[in-house]
Amino acid sequence: MTDGDLAAEGSVEIDVKVEQNRIKDQTEQLMVPLHECIDANLVRPESKFVLPKCELPPPSEFGPIESFVSKAVQEQHEQGADLPPNKGYKALTDAFRLKNDLPLLKKIMLAMRTSQNTVHCLTSVSKKHARLIHMIVRFDPFAQSAEEGDENNNIIDLTLVDAHFNLLVVLVSANSTLLVPTISALWKLLITQEDASKERWYRVHAALATIMFMCPTGKMEMFPIVSSNTPFRKKEESSLRWYYKNCLDVLEYIASMEGELIALMIDRCLEMDVEIKINDGGEVSIDRDSHDPGIFQLDLEEKAKEVLPEDATVDEMADRLDSIMKILFEYIESRCEQDLSNAYNIFSILLRSFEKSILITHKSKFVQFLILHLCGLESRQMEHDAEASLLYREYASKLIEIILDPYRAIAIRQCAACYLASFVSRATYVCAETICEAVSALLRWAEAYVATLQSSAVYAVDIRNQCSLHSLFYTVCQSSFYIMCFRGVDAIEFHRNAISSSDSAYYEPSRIDISAERWTRLCEHPLQPLRYCLESVRSEFLLISKNFDLISEQVLSQLVAEEKRLASEAGKQRKKRRSTISTPATLEKERQTGGVGGMGHGMNPLDSFFPFDPYLLHRSSKHVEPFYGHWEEPLPSSVSDDDNNEENADLEQDEILEEDDSSDTDAESEGDDSDNDSLREHEGGDDRSFEPMSYDSNASDISNKSAESSVFKEPSIDDKRASLHETWANTLKRSRALSIENGSW
Structure with missing residues (x-):
C-alpha cells in the first residue's frame, strides 16, 4: 500500500520514514525475548559455549534493507507456490547463491531475523520458501568470510558468522522441522576441517548449544547425527582425533549423551583393537599380514617377516587406536577430578559396554584398560579410606557373577574367568582380601x-x-x-x-x-x-x-x-x-x-x-x-x-x-x-x-x-x-x- 493509496482513501498523510521507524521499534520489542534467549545467562550457566549477539548497522543504512527484505518475503508468501518468485525475492536467493557481496548478505541475514513477520513467513509454509531456507541452512560462512589480510594470513569476518548462526537459531526455534538439517549442517561445518581455528570451533559449538537450549528435542537428535558421521577407522589419525575430541565437547551441553557416546567410541576402538593381532611369539600383524612391530615390539624382540599393504600398517592402526584411547583416558580423568560421583556414572557406562561388547570380543587387548584405569582413579582418591573404594570390588564381583551364571555360554564364562584372573593379578590397588575372595x-x-x-x-x-x-x-x-x-x-x-x-x-x-x-x-x-x-x-x-x-x-x-x-x-x-x-x-x-x-x-x-x-x-x-x-x-x-x-x-x-x-x-x-x-x-x-x-x-x-x-x-x-x-x-x-x-x- 503506497502513500497515494492512503491519500485517495481520505487518510491522514503519513511520513514514510516515521512509519518505518515506528515499525522497527515494535519489531525490536517483539524480538527482545528471542535475543534474551541467546544471552549468556539463559544458555546453560555451566556451559562454556555462548553464541555472541549481533550488532545491527546504523538505521540509516539498515532500514531500507530491512524494509526490502520484509516486502519481498511477504509478497512471495502471499502469492501462489506455483508462480515464479518476484523480483525482490529472486534478489535474495541470488545473494545466497552467488555470494559476491558478503557485507550486503550479512545485512540481509540480520534483516530476516529482525524485520516484521519475515521469520513467520519463512517457517509457517516452508514449501513456498524451501529453496531459500535450503540455501540459508547450507550456507558456509567460514568458507565465504575469509578476507585477505596479507599473503600468509586469512582474517575471518566473524560478524558474518554470528549473523548466520543467529538466523539459524531463530528459524529452528520458529519451526522444529528445521532442527535435524540445521544440526547436521552445523556438525559438518565442524568436522570437515581438521584442527579448525579456535573461533570456528567455539562458534559452531555455541550455535549447537543455543539450539539445544531453545529446542530440547534436539538432544535426542544429536547422537544419531554424530554416530552416522563417524569417520572410518582407517582414516588419518588426525581426523579421528579431531572428530572424537569434538564429540566429547558436545557433552558440555548434552550431558545425557555421555553413555551413548562413550559406548560408540569403545565400539570403534574395538574395531581397531581386533585388527591388531599379537601371537604367542610376540609378532604383530593385521589380518594375518605382518609389519615391523614398532611400538608393539615385545620383550621377545621378534621381528615380523611379511609386509602389509601400504594402506594398512600396524604402526598406523596403533597410532589411531592410541590417540582415541588417550582421549578417553583424559576425559575420564577430567570427569573424576570434577566430582568423584562422576566415576560411578562412568563406571556403569563402561560396565554396560564391557558386558555388551568387550567381553564377547575375542582377545581384546587394549580397550578393557579403561576399566582398570577408572577403578584406579577411584581407589587413589579413596586411598585414606580403603573400605570405601568400591569400583574394583564391584567389577570383580560382576565377573564372578558371570562365571557362575549357568545360563551364559561356556565361552563367555571362560572369558570372564580370564578377565578376573588378569584384573586381580595386574591391578595394584586390589586388596589382599579381594584376592582371597576371588580365588x-x-x-x-x-x-x-x-x-x-x-x-x-x-x-x-x-x-x-x-x-x-x-x-x-x-x-x-x-x-x-x-x-x-x-x-x-x-x-x-x-x-x-x-x-x-x-x-x-x-x-x-x-x-x-x-x-x-x-x-x-x-x-x-x-x-x-x-x-x-x-x-x-x-x-x-x-x-x-x-x-x-x-x-x-x-x-x-x-x-x-x-x-x-x-x-x-x-x-x-x-x-x-x-x-x-x-x-x-x-x-x-x-x-x-x-x-x-x-x-x-x-x-x-x-x-x-x-x-x-x-x-x-x-x-x-x-x-x-x-x-x-x-x-x-x-x-x-x-x-x-x-x-x-x-x-x-x-x-x-x-x-x-x-x-x-x-x-x-x-x-x-x-x-x-x-x-x-x-x-x-x-x-x-x-x-x-x-x-x-x-x-x-x-x-x-x-x-x-x-x-x-x-x-x-x-x-x-x-x-x-x-x-x-x-x-x-x-x-x-x-x-x-x-x-x-x-x-x-
Missing part, C-alpha cells in the same frame, strides 16, 4: 563342578578332547593358579593373619578360604587341572606351592615329577620338529599329537589369554602405568641352592634331550604309536575308580577319596623323599616361560 570363589566353583561329575564323565573318549570336555573347569582352575602366581604372597599372608588374629570373626572363613587342603584336593584330582595349564603358569604355581606349603609334600612330589615328564616330552617334540621335513602329513600329525601331553594345542592347550597383559600403546600408557603391576619374581632366591639361570636351564634341557636320543630315533620309526604313548598311559586302566566329592564330606575324607582315585601311585617314604629332592632341583633349573609377562593372546 576362594573360583575354588568353590571347581569343587562344586567335580562333585557333580560321575566317574564315567571324567575322561573323554578321545583324550585329545579332554580340554574341550571340561574347558570351563580347566579355565577356572588356571585362573586361580594365575592369580596365585602374581598375588599369592599377599593372599597367603592375609589369609593366615586373618585366621589367626583376634578379628578372625570379622572374616567368614569360607569367603577367604585358600587353605592348603583345598589346593591339595584340587591338584590331585583325576582331572589334573595343572596338566592343562600354560607351562609358565604351571611351573610358577609349583614354585610358590613349594615355598608356602600350598600343596602337601606327597602330592607336590608327584606334580613335580609330572612337570618334568611333560617338559621332557615337549623337548622331544621340539627336537623332532627340528629334524623332520615339514609336509602336509607331518604338519597334520604334529597338530593332532603335539603340545602338552599330546593334546594338540601346543603349549597353550586352553587357548588362554589374559586381557590385562602389558599395555603396549605408548602415548596412552602413562595413564595405565600408575595402577598396573608388572611381573615380579614372587619367590625368594633362597628357595633352591641350585643355580637358576638360563645357562643351567639350557644345559639341563640338553642333557634330557641327549639321554633320549635313542628313544627319539625309535619313535620316529614307529610313527603314530610312539606319539600316542602318553595317550595310552592316560587312557589305560579300567580298574581306576572315582568317587565325586560332596559338600557333606569333610576335608580329610575328600582328600583320602581323591588320593585313592588319583592316577598317581603312592610311593614309599624313601622314594618320596628322594624323588622330591631330585625332581624339584631339576625343575628349578628349567628356564621360566616368558608367557607369564609377555602375553598369551
